[in-house]
Amino acid sequence: MTAFILVSGAHTGGWIWQEVADRLKESGAEVYPVTLTGMGERAHLAGPETDLETHVQELVRLIDGVDAPEVVIVGHCYGSYPVLGAADRRPERIARIVCLDVGLPQDGDSALALVPDGAVRDRLLRQAGQGEGDDWRLSPPALEEWRRWGSVAGVPAAALERLTSRAAPQPAATLTQPLRLSGAVAELPTTGILCTANGSTIAFVESLVKLGDPRLQALTDPRVSFFELGTGHWPMLSAPGELADVLLRAAAGEGHRLSATDQQPTHLRPFLLDVPERPRERMGRVDLYLPDADGPRPAVVFVHGGPVAAGVRPTPRDWPTFMGYGRYAASLGAVGVTLDHRLHDLADYARAAEDIAAAVELVRADPRVDGERVALWFFSGGGLLSADWLAAPPPWLRCVAATYPILAPLPNWGLVDSRFRPGTAVRTAGRLPIVLTRVGLEFAELAATVEEFLAAAKDCEADVEVIDVPLGHHGFETIDHTEQTRDAVHHAVRSVLGHLRG
Structure with missing residues (x-):
């Protein structure tokens, strides 16, 4: 019994x-x-x-x-x-x-x-x-x-x-x-x-x-x-x-068991592009990948997702995906910027937003950076952090990008402050260019937040470019090494740099 x-x-x-x-x-x-x-x-x-x-x-x-x-x-x-x-x-x-x-x-x-x-x-x-x-x-x-x-x-x-x-x-x-x-x-x-x-x-x-x-x-x-x-x-x-x-x-003891594996975690596998090494300069939580160029250059700030526990090692800026994007941007003449922010829990979005704002100001003040030409690029759970920048875009912000983003808090994310709602913020983004990479093999609950955002963007006639990766997974850069995913990364990076140079 x-x-x-x-x-x-x-x-x-x-x-x-x-x-x-x-x-x-x-x-x-x-x-x-x-x-x-x-x-x-x-x-x-x-x-x-x-x-x-x-x-x-x-x-x-x-x-x-x-x-x-x-x-x-x-x-x-x-x-x-x-x-x-x-x-x-x-x-x-x-x-x-x-x-x-x-x-x-x-x-x-x-x-x-x-x-x-x-x-x-x-x-x-x-x-x-x-x-x-x-x-x-x-x-x-x-x-x-x-x-x-x-x-x-x-x-x-x-x-x-x-x-x-x-x-x-x-x-x-x-x-x-x-x-x-x-x-x-x-x-x-x-x-x-x-x-x-x-x-x-x-x-x-x-x-x-x-x-x-x-x-x-x-x-x-x-x-x-x-x-x-x-x-x-x-x-x-x-x-x-x-x-x-x-x-x-x-x-009765039934149910799905998660498997413990000794295999390399997917997020630590190699980046899908073979990009050349670039000089990397570390300043606190911020890394700069520097191009071969004279004079100030535009910058792309890559913002990782989360929450990522404080004890995870290596930290996100040392993950192959972000190192790869930083090097790729530098190889094309822009300063690639990666950072570790403190989104360790759902209640940490405000603290992470402060970290990103501080990193952006540090980067813009660097003499090697053209502070009037900066793009912010958000990934996964970092997508909610785009809301501040969409709500009131500063004149130096030339583009916001998002790759397999979460663009609304999930129903069980009660701890997330109401300020982090990109679908609401986009209504005041004006003509700020937005480059969104959408994966076809996304988790259904995350895909729904993207569609909600795109519906809001359409209503307010926001300037959104969608790059579809039909056979791409969440985190495809280290999972799906296909021509389709490589083309998507090439397309997205060059589109963002085009807005910086325009």
């Missing part, structure tokens, strides 16, 4: 699991849909002292009272925090942890990271730090605001209205108190269920693991498995039957 303990996200309660629970019971399982203190129908029991530890202790008591030999504990969104805390206290009772459409929190993390409004996060942090504040609860979202907490794809209108009407204020200390783990939970079998309409896929997770982020290497443990559901962030409302089936399969 397997017992499922189902723990819901912020503002909700055990009621949200009703259809899933019914289907699990039909299979013969015991099911415990949990409503924690201060949530759902137990909202009236909360006070300012209700915190994450309150919820952890409640789950520990529930686990102690379950007689079934196997306990599978499931956490959705915020629920993963008390789930991990309780499993860490009772590891001998837990057969498997299931994290439903949420990352795997670590010791010291707080659920405040899940709150999509930066101003609200800052207010709650101030209150927690000062130990004061009469407003000790976070109000639930209005009907039209749920999509900010995650994709509502597939949720029937009636279910969304029910979600809104039954939502309760969340005790703030449950969000601000850090999760404390001893390490025991790391030894437990774990399953992640990714909701693809919310921006997560197994392929995307695998691509992040291959970057070498040390925080993600644990995901290759054979005890860790993954499933996908083709729905939004609330599958218990949008796909309860499919979710129940996946939970049963997870309990």
